[in-house]
Amino acid sequence: MNATTEIRSAPHIKGPRSVEQIMANVVYSLLPVCAFFIYQYGLSAAASILVVTASCLFAERAFVRTGTQAGSLSDFSATITGLLLALTLPPGFPLWMGAVAGIASIALGKAIFGGIGFNVFNPALVGRAFVQAAFPAAIATYTPSFLAGRFTEFIPSSLAWPLMAPADTAAWLKAMQYDTLASASPLARWKFEGFVTPAWDLVTSLTGHMAVGPSPLLIVLCGAYLALRRFMDWRIPVAVLGSAGLSALLIYAAFGTRFPDPFFMLFSGGLILGAVYMATDMATSPVTPRGMWAYGALIGVMTVVIRYYSGLPEGVMYAILIGNAATPLIERITQPTPFGKGASIQARRQGSYTLHPDYISREEAGAKTPKKRFLKNKPKKP
Amino acid sequence: MSDLSRAQTFDEFMEGIWRQNPVFVMVLGMCPTLAVTVSAMNALSMGLATAFVLVCSCGLVSLMRNIVPKEVRIATYIVIIATFVTVVDYVIQAVSLAVYDALGAFIQLIVVNCIILGRAEAHASKNPPITAMVNALGMSLGFVIGLLALGTVREVLGAGTLFGVSLFGANFQPWVVMVLPPGGFIVLGGWLLLFSALKRRKEARLAAQEGGHGA
Amino acid sequence: MTLPATSPQATPASSLVKTLGIVSTVCGLIIVGAYQGTYDAAAANRRLALERTVFKVIPAAKTMAEWQATALGIRPAGGEAVAGATRFYATYDADGALAGIAVEAGAKGYADTVRLLYGYAPDCRCITGIGVVAMKETPGIGDKIVTDKAFLANFQALDVKLNAELSALANEVKAVKHGSKTKGWEIDAIAGATVTSRAVGKAINDSAQSLLPKLVPEMEKLRKKKS
Known part of the structure; x- marks a missing residue:
């Protein structure tokens, strides 16, 4: 007998899958998305992914070493946080700010709650929320994709000195003869200029110089791989996208011209990435099936509300954080009925049943049991 | 005897600065601590205003401690504290309108700062004026240190300056979050973390020493 | 032994009123003194601040x-x-x-x-x-x-x-x-x-x-x- 008892973090599912295996598969499925991001934005995107992920790993290592929490770098959870965080940041985000974001995401999003499995909020989004509040100008500065020299030179703002302000991206684009309008993200262009980017351009993200993230189509494919191999629950992304699409459709139908069509809503910004990879984070989303639907629906509706009715162009991040905060409540009110309770009580009350043979005397063995009736149809005495 | 009393006085003084620091140990007076510490200058002005109120009201409360019946003691303390807060309010307006605008309603809110009423009730009403004022001075210094600890970090990161003097040159990228309310919570949390880590390390060392003696 | 601790030394109402009266008078004097002392400087400060903004425009x-x-x-x-x-x-x-x-x-x-x-x-x-x-x-x-x-x-x-x-x-x-x-x-x-x-x-x-x-x-x- 040499069995060792291992104490693990949630999910406590008995099965052949370990946390490492799930996390590693999520990382594999993210690699094509990262590759596409690098293909779009070149050197700056690659450097951003490397620096952000490295800073997450560094922070994770530092906090695990303090002895206050479990976890190790080989469980890949910090790697996922880093990759996702990098994908949500603009490609020309200054690298030092990316490092700040990575450290903030692990420190504020994960370590202070007690490490892997204990975090209340998605760490990557906590990191992004921190830099959104800290550097609102830099995080709103996008550059168009597929610039000619993207594999040979950095976007100048990437290489800002630590603590120093980044170079002016608008001037750089102007020098390269690009329309500065193209450097606004499609959501910002809709919000501030009323311009709706065609949905098909957004789906592939392959055409023209647009300030968009990796192609939603590719993300959905990568997510489908995870869902098919059961590394991720399909209900949450379906609920998020369904409720966002539905509420956008209703608003579009009711108010028409003032709001963009639901396809624009679905494929712009980070909604697909958020729905597939961030809302589905196991530690911060409900485990009950009904809870998953409620949680996804909440995120979808919040996204639409924030995008349409607030001063911010993008709302996925805050919507998911709000969903994370509501998760314990959702789980409490959507507890499934324990086996043996619930439905069977109703059956017993309404249904007819034969008496147990042991209770029936020999004389009555052939007798039929009268149907049990309650007040509704009292048998009338003849 | 005089050596002993001097030592006691010093102890009273140091209590507020370290062992009972109002910000980092007692976690009192959080409202001004979080709200006005966007710059070191604001933190210092707020700390000094509170210090003035604390020392003066503790002195007066202590002087009156034998004539105030205990049924009306809280009412008396509040009147005394409110008086000195009003005085401070006028003085700051006269000295600098910029500071007055920056601190806003938080000057008037010193009245309800629980450090002050707490000191009046727990210490000044039971001790002679000199002791009470020395203790109040220590407490206020502890409060000033606490506010400055937050204010300097938030100003250095949030504006790249310290007391208005630029540290990193004109090209500094300010961390906007630090001058917003969340920055106050984050920095306060960071300091509390540091102090509790220090405390835990000290306790562990003491425990190790005792263990060593025992063995 | 079970007497409530407060009942023997209940303070007469007149004494309470007297104390509060004295405290309020002292405090009132302090406030009025401070107000008179700082009024001119505060008013000058206000005017200066307004003028500075107007003259900047x-x-x-x-x-x-x-x-x-x-x-x-x-x-x-x-x-x-x-x-x-x-x-x-x-x-x-x-x-x-x-x-x-x-x-x-x-x-x-x-x-x-x-x-x-x-x-x-x-x-x-x-x-x-x-x-x-x-x-x-x-x-x-x-x-x-x-x-x-x-x-x-x-x-x-x-x-x-x-x-x-x-x-x-x-x-x-x-x-x-x-x-x-x-x-x-x-x-x-x-x-x-x-x-x-x-x-x-x-x-x-x-x-x-x-x-x-x-x-x-x-x-x-x-x-x-x-x-």
């Missing part, structure tokens, strides 16, 4: 006088305040000639009301400068309205001519999106700070629409410096 100004505009016309401020009156400041240069008029305006910005002071030049019938009195806009984005040189250049000569009947502005002052300013009465918004830029435009428009029709017909009253 109208650089040529050397002295200023406070006026108010009511439904009946304009008159020097002072005495009782009329309900619904708008305050403004007439400023004069070193020779005593009218240098410009400073008006306070406000509109809802991104976070809270943006309150600003703008300078109106009667000769070119345009706005010649703005200064922010109070705002809580996002640092680094909205607060560019104070620092952004290109944005402030909008207010070197912003057209606020009145229409022929002198009842409203001939052209509505409006913030337009960055880079699309073509007319003299448009404000080129800051890219990324559209909401705040619009608030500035709206503040100026609202205030000018209501004040200038009352002010312009009586401009002569303001020309002479009040001694």
Whole structure:
């Protein structure tokens, strides 16, 4: 007998899958998305992914070493946080700010709650929320994709000195003869200029110089791989996208011209990435099936509300954080009925049943049991 | 005897600065601590205003401690504290309108700062004026240190300056979050973390020493 | 042994009242003393702060006088305040000639009301400068309205001519999106700070629409410096 008892973090599912295996598969499925991001934005995107992920790993290592929490770098959870965080940041985000974001995401999003499995909020989004509040100008500065020299030179703002302000991206684009309008993200262009980017351009993200993230189509494919191999629950992304699409459709139908069509809503910004990879984070989303639907629906509706009715162009991040905060409540009110309770009580009350043979005397063995009736149809005495 | 009393006085003084620091140990007076510490200058002005109120009201409360019946003691303390807060309010307006605008309603809110009423009730009403004022001075210094600890970090990161003097040159990228309310919570949390880590390390060392003696 | 501890030494009511009376008197004296001692300095500070903002908006100004505009016309401020009156400041240069008029305006910005002071030049019938009195806009984005040189250049000569009947502005002052300013009465918004830029435009428009029709017909009253 040499069995060792291992104490693990949630999910406590008995099965052949370990946390490492799930996390590693999520990382594999993210690699094509990262590759596409690098293909779009070149050197700056690659450097951003490397620096952000490295800073997450560094922070994770530092906090695990303090002895206050479990976890190790080989469980890949910090790697996922880093990759996702990098994908949500603009490609020309200054690298030092990316490092700040990575450290903030692990420190504020994960370590202070007690490490892997204990975090209340998605760490990557906590990191992004921190830099959104800290550097609102830099995080709103996008550059168009597929610039000619993207594999040979950095976007100048990437290489800002630590603590120093980044170079002016608008001037750089102007020098390269690009329309500065193209450097606004499609959501910002809709919000501030009323311009709706065609949905098909957004789906592939392959055409023209647009300030968009990796192609939603590719993300959905990568997510489908995870869902098919059961590394991720399909209900949450379906609920998020369904409720966002539905509420956008209703608003579009009711108010028409003032709001963009639901396809624009679905494929712009980070909604697909958020729905597939961030809302589905196991530690911060409900485990009950009904809870998953409620949680996804909440995120979808919040996204639409924030995008349409607030001063911010993008709302996925805050919507998911709000969903994370509501998760314990959702789980409490959507507890499934324990086996043996619930439905069977109703059956017993309404249904007819034969008496147990042991209770029936020999004389009555052939007798039929009268149907049990309650007040509704009292048998009338003849 | 005089050596002993001097030592006691010093102890009273140091209590507020370290062992009972109002910000980092007692976690009192959080409202001004979080709200006005966007710059070191604001933190210092707020700390000094509170210090003035604390020392003066503790002195007066202590002087009156034998004539105030205990049924009306809280009412008396509040009147005394409110008086000195009003005085401070006028003085700051006269000295600098910029500071007055920056601190806003938080000057008037010193009245309800629980450090002050707490000191009046727990210490000044039971001790002679000199002791009470020395203790109040220590407490206020502890409060000033606490506010400055937050204010300097938030100003250095949030504006790249310290007391208005630029540290990193004109090209500094300010961390906007630090001058917003969340920055106050984050920095306060960071300091509390540091102090509790220090405390835990000290306790562990003491425990190790005792263990060593025992063995 | 089980007697309540308080009952033997209950203080008589007269003593309580006396104590509170003494404390209140002492405290009242302290407050009045402090008020008298600091009143002049505080008032001087306030005036200085206002003058500094007004003189920043109208650089040529050397002295200023406070006026108010009511439904009946304009008159020097002072005495009782009329309900619904708008305050403004007439400023004069070193020779005593009218240098410009400073008006306070406000509109809802991104976070809270943006309150600003703008300078109106009667000769070119345009706005010649703005200064922010109070705002809580996002640092680094909205607060560019104070620092952004290109944005402030909008207010070197912003057209606020009145229409022929002198009842409203001939052209509505409006913030337009960055880079699309073509007319003299448009404000080129800051890219990324559209909401705040619009608030500035709206503040100026609202205030000018209501004040200038009352002010312009009586401009002569303001020309002479009040001694």
